[in-house]
Amino acid sequence: GENVEQHPSTLSVQEGDSAVIKCTYSDSASNYFPWYKQELGKRPQLIIDIRSNVGEKKDQRIAVTLNKTAKHFSLHITETQPEDSAVYFCAASMETDKLIFGTGTRLQVFP
Amino acid sequence: DTGVSQDPRHKITKRGQNVTFRCDPISEHNRLYWYRQTLGQGPEFLTYFQNEAQLEKSRLLSDRFSAERPKGSFSTLEIQRTEQGDSAMYLCASSFYGTGDERETQYFGPGTRLLVL
Numbered sequence: 001g002e003n004v005e006q007h008p009s010t011l012s013v014q015e016g017d018s019a020v021i022k023c024t025y026s027d028s029a030s031n032y033f034p035w036y037k038q039e040l041g042k043r044p045q046l047i048i049d050i051r052s053n054v055g056e057k058k059d060q061r062i063a064v065t066l067n068k069t070a071k072h073f074s075l076h077i078t079e080t081q082p083e084d085s086a087v088y089f090c091a092a093s094m095e096t097d098k099l100i101f102g103t104g105t106r107l108q109v110f111p
Numbered sequence: 112d113t114g115v116s117q118d119p120r121h122k123i124t125k126r127g128q129n130v131t132f133r134c135d136p137i138s139e140h141n142r143l144y145w146y147r148q149t150l151g152q153g154p155e156f157l158t159y160f161q162n163e164a165q166l167e168k169s170r171l172l173s174d175r176f177s178a179e180r181p182k183g184s185f186s187t188l189e190i191q192r193t194e195q196g197d198s199a200m201y202l203c204a205s206s207f208y209g210t211g212d213e214r215e216t217q218y219f220g221p222g223t224r225l226l227v228l
Contacts (some may be wrong), residue, residue: 001140004153006153034215034217042221043202044154044202044219044220045219045221046216046218049215049216057197085166089153089154090145091153093215097142097144097159097206097217098144098156098159098206099144099146099217100156100169101153101154101155102153104151104152104153
């Protein structure tokens, strides 16, 4: 079955710096790759997603890139702010839509 | 509030007891998913429904777990004879499966945190 690996497990950056989180997936049939942000005690919230027919997608300070050949995708956050501090999860799915999640990255943005 | 809701938000039970959780999806969503999340881990898929049909169950879902979505709206997840290893956050998510680009986006509820003593 599908397996998603996520790195790093923790990431500390200074406010205003960029943060990059990387994920790899195992099943080449996966075609949908969302990213969720989860604050302590809260529900996972979708922040951006990308489909396999697109190589990059941006939404203000957030961007996701996908390399289908290498089977990896990355989340880029620019101009980080303290409110970006949270746990970020990548996920992958195929047509059945069940999501296979990575193990999460705890991002801390220091003022 | 038109988001996914779950009830109860917290449940403490003793080992061996049965518990039941409820999920109310976003009203126009025809797919409903259950995930389990333990501390420090990503959510793990348990099962999902399209309308009232249960389409897939994970190997994680032992015989003690059963889920229903009788009228294609809300869903219940029951755990029988709870074990300490069942302690986790149980998350529900819903999506609309159709032909448009939005069909795969899953929206999560706040979860039910289960503690088995």
